Amino acid sequence: MAKTYALQRLERQIVDYLRCLPPDILGVERSDTVEILDMTPGAYNLNYHVLVDGTRFIFRVNIQQQSGLANQVIYEYSVMRYLHSHQISPRVYHIDYSKSHFDFDILIEEYLEGPYISLVEEDMPSVAGLLAKLHSLDAAQVPLITWSNPLVDTYELVMRDYQEYTAKKSADPLVIRLTEEFLAKIRPVIDEKSALYAPDGINHTDVAIDNFIKSRDGLKLIDWEKPRFDDCSYDVCCFLSEPAQLWCVPDVLSEQGRQIFLQEYLRCSGRTADLFLEKVRIREPLVSLHWVYWGLNRLCDLKDRITASALQEVHEQRVHRWERIANPDHIEKLITMI
DSSP states (O other), X not given: OOOOHHHHHHHHHHHHHHHHSOHHHHTOSOSSOEEEEEEEEOSSEEEEEEEETTEEEEEEEEOSOTTOOTTHHHHHHHHHHHHHTTTSXXXXXXXXXXXXXXXXXXXXXXXXXXXXXXSSGGGHHHHHHHHXXXXXXXXXXXXXXXXXXXXXXXXXXXXXHHHHHHTSTTXXXXXXXXXXXXXXXXXXXXXXXXXXXXXXXXXXXXXXXXXXXXETTEEEEOOOSSOEEEOTHHHHHHHHOHHHHHHXXXXXXXHHHHHHHHHHHHHHHOOOHHHHHHHHHHHHHHHHHHHHHHHHHHHHHHHTTOSOHHHHHHHHTTHHHHHHHOOHHHHHHHHHHO
């Protein structure tokens, strides 16, 4: 697909910006030799792969704030600086939220060479080990959003998704009916079980498989848009969520792969198995419904022509992925899981 004028203009701005950036910020000798190699779009960001003096970087253009924070790039930058010291995230080099050069905030980070993980059994121990390591770190070292009542907060997240959807012109009555059935069934469970949950670690909160990179220095996590101090069952539920898996690939993790992941996570984290597995069982349908609604709302935005203009083109290219996770059949399955 041909690039729009807006994307062409943005690329020229990026090249000009990098050429004027002091080279020591990026740890290179010269910044006058700049090339844009590729662009990987996110749902809320445009991630440009750039080459500066022979070194690759990610030039991240923050179009919208998934976290809801006004200081999105500052938040990402502070969290990633801490996590990079523990070999979990890429290195961050620079942020600019002045909007004097761009209409959006920007962040420059390390480019990680390597493939994504796959939903194969062989990859599950390393994924479980990385999440257990992340969850063991001192959350007090970074200023994090906190979910103080994690199960209730997850329910309220889904309610916001649902309310956003019902306000859309193209909302599907079947989706609304199934969601009301889901909510009616889960409310008494939340009332009964919310005391089991408490914030106990740093959660990435978006552990889809294409956020795991097998780098030469080991497995790393990228896309730190909305880390949170939360009960660590959230990340585990997110990773195990079938809609989250279907966002990336057309097939889901096998039951054997699921058990390998859970057992290795429990071994590495030292958590009490019965309690933690119960928390995952209760919370997973809510986390999964959030992913379904993520797809539903983005599809409605496209149909209703209210997608942010800078993201219109890349969202149109991802319709097949939104449709995979926005199927009402997923909600029917989640109702049976409660």
